[in-house]
Amino acid sequence: MTAVPGRRSSTFTRLLRFGFTDPSAAERLLDTPELAPVRTDPVLLDALGATADPDLALAGLVRIVEAQDPAERQALLDTLITAKPLRDRLLGVLGASEALGDHLARHPRDWHALVTYEAVDLHPGVAEFERGLAQAQDPVSLRVAYRRCLLAIAARDVCGTTDVAETAAELADLATATLRAALAIARTAAPDDAAICRLAVIAMGKCGGHELNYVSDVDVIFVGEPVEGADERKAVQAATRLASHLMRICSETTVEGTIWPVDANLRPEGRNGPLVRTLSSHLAYYQRWAKTWEFQALLKARAVAGDPELGAAYIEAVSPLVWQAAERDNFVADVQKMRRRVVATIPAAQVDRELKLGPGGLRDVEFAVQLLQLVHGRGDATLHSGTTLDALGALAAGGYVGRADAAQLDEAYRFLRAMEHRIQLYRLRRTHLVPEDEADLRRLGRSLGLRTEPVSTLNREWKKHASVVRRLHEKLFYRPLLDAVAQLSPGETRLSPRAAGQRLEALGYADPAAALRHLEALSSGVTRKAAIQRTLLPVLLGWFADSADPDAGLLGFRKVSDALGRTPWYLRLLRDEGAAAENLARVLSAGRLAPDLLLRAPEAVAILGDPEGLKPRLREPLEQEVLAAVGRAESAEGAVAAARGVRRRELFRTAAADLIGSYGTEDSPAEEDPGALVDRVGNAVTDLNAATLAGALRAAVRAEWGDTLPTRFAVIGMGRFGGHELSYGSDADVLFVHEPREFVDEQEATQTANRVVAEMRRLLQLPTADPPLLIDADLRPEGKSGPMVRTLASYAAYYRRWSLVWESQALLRAEPMAGDEELGRRFVELIDPLRYPAEGLGDDAVREIRRLKARMESERMPRGADPTLHTKLGRGGLSDVEWTVQLLQMQNGWAEPGLRTTRTRDALSAAHAAGLISTEDAVILDDAWVLATRVRNGVMLVRGRPGDTFPSDGRELAAVGRYLGYEPGHVGDMLDDYRRVTRRARAVVERLFYGA
Known part of the structure; x- marks a missing residue:
């Protein structure tokens, strides 16, 4: 089989094709005399090429064959060629595990452990492994028998006979059998000790959870009791000697290596505590001293060896403590903190390769699952599994985790565990680091079935699954709902009618019977929806x-x-996404406006689960959306209905953000600056109404004139609208201005403009359940008796000849809101000299403004209204502050550019910056204006209709108080504070406005 010099042999080429990375070495190995009967058999090369590392598999096979005596060698080679199961299992193990290849070379006859292929062999349990270890009488023979059993587990694993979860369970069962065998050896060595004590071995961690690795510490806890009549102290000492001997048998290194370390550091007091305790001593510790993490660890406790009755008694005694752990103070925060601590201890150079402890690793899945189990498992025994994947399945079945999330976590966990298994299997070393060497990565990828570009595919799949794990870990592990559920008492976590009725009464529901009917309607039945509701x-x-x-x-x-019962994302949103559930609860229980808006468009609840969802939208994108909706409508009525739909949704967004910003949630405390809340509402509602008017204008124009009017047309915002200070129920004060286009008759243009205004008002006044948007044009020249719309030239002529001081004052808040931008800009240029007169106001003008203000106070205050509590016209209210600020603007705006603004708070700030008002006075006026505005907003949110005074109904008054940040039972403090703030503001107004 010698290759021709300078040319590659056909065997060399075939070996490359079969996946060998060193074909020359493989050729030499195939040329060894021991492989002569099989080296030309294509079946063998096919089988080698199917392994994770064909070079490693071939080298291991040669060592095993060389170690056999002649008769055994022939039997092995014959079986290798004729028996596919053995061939696949033996070569599969050799290609994946150098360590097990070494074992087979040392114990050549152990290949027989791979021959049988019977049903019982596919999924052996503890009993089968105990039979496999039965002949072991000392630590050395126990190690050999253990590796023989491990060889069979690995063969089933690499050949795909068992999946990763079944492999982990088999490894745990083998560990159980090994602990029992080691304890038997220890008992035989010390019969006197065995005679006076009962000893139970409790598996913890992955062994307890039936999900052990190939190489891992086996975590245990030892429980000892005296036999009847024996002295307890001596019995515990004897049990300690037995437990110590068991640990040495498993952990010490011999000529056959080690099995695995037995780690008892999860016991009470850790390594500083006694190795063995009685059951009562364990319970005393857990009830008085145990930390949160110790109960989390006990979730996986399982009696595996020693006295079965004592082991069962231990599990029965500690289980209730496990499921009470979530009631501890700061339980959820403690578990979350512990996970962060684990990540922080990983060396920086290893964190990206850490498969177990790093971000996106196995521990992320396990911690998230365990936390959910401990919180929800108090009332749901189906969650009491120590096995991660079984618990994850139960969480999904119970509705605690979304099916899609659970499926993704399950898939990712299996992939990462398979990686961990194959990394450890290679040399049977305890490691969780993904290798960096190219050859190691290639073998690892091929062992997982990734044959095309195994290294790059492995890295891609690993990063994909790690990313999924990290995302879902953050979502589930830090879910706000968890902490809230953990704070409930055990009887409250699952609603029974009786428990619910008692809880409703205790919580202060006015009609517990009606509330109970709602609960039963929402949570009864066996559907997944009902389970999530529960x-x-x-x-x-x-x-x-x-x-x-x-x-x-x-x-x-x-x-x-x-309304959303058949919508799959609704309950999933409340369960999984950020503070959505708490946000919804706050919004629904805060008054009428926001719930009414939501019930007309329930899908808007999605806003509450989006971290960006509560931010108000800017006018430009809002107007674009409205105009696009208007453009798609088939009629003017349909266009305005579409615009109203956008307005309804955005009003809900604004109201929800206002309520949540005022109350705060667990994740987001209430905003400290009430002024920021007021400004946000004012800007948002103003932008929304401006966009709605733009939509109504487009709809009115399109209905008759298409895209272009014969006259330019603009809508000018006035009053609170122009000042960006609208509350939820404010009318839109406006002026209408137009200018005929070139070659268009002015009379025709004016008729057109008037028809546009009439159509806009008609469309906006169509009956609707939505909050109305009323146009008020009474601030136009000549008021109600004047024309509804004027040309720019007509406005100029009127203001030049007839304008009164109050009209100049009203123009302080004029700002273009819709229509022709150029025309709006020119209107502002026209009115600036009127509202900011050169050299300020004369004495006569100041006296006239003061006279008008005094007259308004005496004539417009509603009969019977308390002037100390009326937010608009009352003492120190909105009117007082605004007229004071506006007087400063008209007197000084010509010289101070900062005063040339339509916004009250901005003008007040500019007056302070210019030295026109002291810091103390500016703060007093600002506080009063913000508070009065917030009261008006709160009244609208609570009652669903506008009002300028505090509600008389006790519950509504309390709701306004809650909105303003007052705890229940403190509405008196709220009213006292309002009177105090506005009284101080009135004193400033008396000095600055009236000159007192």
Whole structure:
């Protein structure tokens, strides 16, 4: 078989094709005399080429064949060619594990362990492994028998007879059998000790969870008791000697190597505590001193060796403690902190290769699953599995984890565990680091079935699965709902009618019977939807109860759930996504406006689960969306309906953000600056109404004139609209201006503009359940008796000849909002000299403004209204602050550019910066204006209709108080604080505005 010099032999080429990386060495090995009977058999090359590392497999085969006596060698070679099961298993193991190849070379007859292929051999349990270890009488023979059993497990694994979970379970069962055998050896060596004590071995960690690695510490806890009549102290000492001997048998290195270290550091007090304790001593420790992580570890506890009754008693005694652990203070935070600590201890050079402990590694899956188990398992015994994949399946079946998320985690966990198994199998060394060497990566990839570009494919698949694990770990492990569920008492985690009724009464529901009917409607039955509701509702009930109207919150939740009941993402969103559930609870129980908006468009609940969803949208994209919707509509009525749909959704977004920003959630505390909340609402509602008017204008124009009017047309915002200070129920104060296009008659243009205004108003006044957008044009020249729309030249003529001081004051807030931008800009240029008069106001003008303000106070205050609590016209309210600021603007705007703004707070800030008002006075006026605005917003949110005074209904008043940050029972403090803040503001107004 010698190759011709300078030419590659056909065998060399075939070996390359079969996956050999060193064909020359393979040729030499195939030329050994021992392989003469089989070296030309194509079946052998096919089988070698199918292994993870054909070069390693061939080298191992040669060593095994050379180690046989002649008769045994012939039997092996004959079986190798004729028996495919043996061939695949033996070569598969040799190509994946150098260590097991060494074992077979040392124990040549152990290849017989791979011959049998019977049903019992496919999935052996502890009993079969005990028979395999039965002849071991000392540590050395136990190691040989252990490796023989391990050889069969590895063969089933690499040939795909068992999957990764079954392999891990077999390894745990082999560990159980080994512990029993080691204990038997220890007992035989010390019969006197064995006679006076009972010893139980409790498996922990991966062995306890039936998911052991090929090479891993086997974590255990030892429990000892005296036999009847024996002294307890002496019995515990005897049990300790037996346990220590068991550990040495498994852990010490002999000529046959080691089995695995037995680690007892999970015992009470760790390595500083006694190796063996009595059952009562264990319980005393767990009840008084144990830390959170110790209960998490006990989740996988399983009695595996020694006295079976004592082991069962231990498990029965500690199990209730495991499922009470979530009730400990800061339980969820402690578990999360422990996981972060583990990641932080990984050396920086290894973190990207760490398959077990690193981000996106196996521990991420295990910690997330265990945390969910411990929180939800108190009321659901189906979650009490120590096996990660079984527990994950139970969590998915119970609705605690989404099916898609569970499936992705299951797939990723299996892939990562398979990687870990094959990395360890190579040299039977305890490691969780992905190798860096190209040859190691190639073997690893091929062992996982990745034959095309095994290295690059392996890296790609590994990173993909690690990314999935990390994403879902962050989603599940840090889920806000978890901490809330953990804080419930055990009886509250699963709702029974009686428990629910008692809880409802305790939480302060006004109508527990009606609330209970809602709960039963939402959570009864065996559907997945009902299961998820049963998880959500105990927490939601508490959040509803934290509001002024829990009953309304629960009723709203039922209505939303009924509306979205067949929508698959709805309950998944509440269970999985950030603070969505808490956000929804806050919104539904805070008043009428937001729930009413949501119930007309329930799909808007998705906003609450999007971290960016509560941010207000800017006017430009909002207007583009409205105009696009108008453009798709078939009629003007349909166009405005589409625009209203956008407005409804965006009003809900704004209201929800306002409520959540005011109340805060577990993840996001309430914003400290109420002014920021006020500004956000004012800007958002203003931009939304501007976009809606732009849509109504486009719809009115398209209906009759197509895309181009014979006259330029603009809508000018006035009052709070122009000032970007709208509240939820404000009208839109406007002026309409037009300018005929070239060669268009002015009369015709004016008629057209008036028809456009009439059509806009008609469309916006069509009956609807949505909050109305009313256009108020009473601030136009000549008020209600003046023309609805004027040309720019007509405005110029009017203001030049007839304008009164109050009209100049009203123009302080004029800002273009819709229509022709150029025309709007020219309108602003026209009015600037009126609202910021050169050299300021004369004395007569100042007196006139003061007279108008005093008259308004006396004439427009509603009869019977408390002037100390009226937010608009009352003492120190909105009108007081705004007129004071506007007087400063008109007096000084010509000289101070910062005062030339339509916004009250910005103008007040500019006046302070210019030295026109002291810091203390500016703060007092700003506080009063912000508070009065927030009260108006709160009243609208709570009642669903606008109001300028505090509600008289007690529950509504409490809800406004909650919105303003007052705890239940403190509405009196709220009213006192409002009076105090506005009284101080009125004193400033008396000095600055009235000159008192």
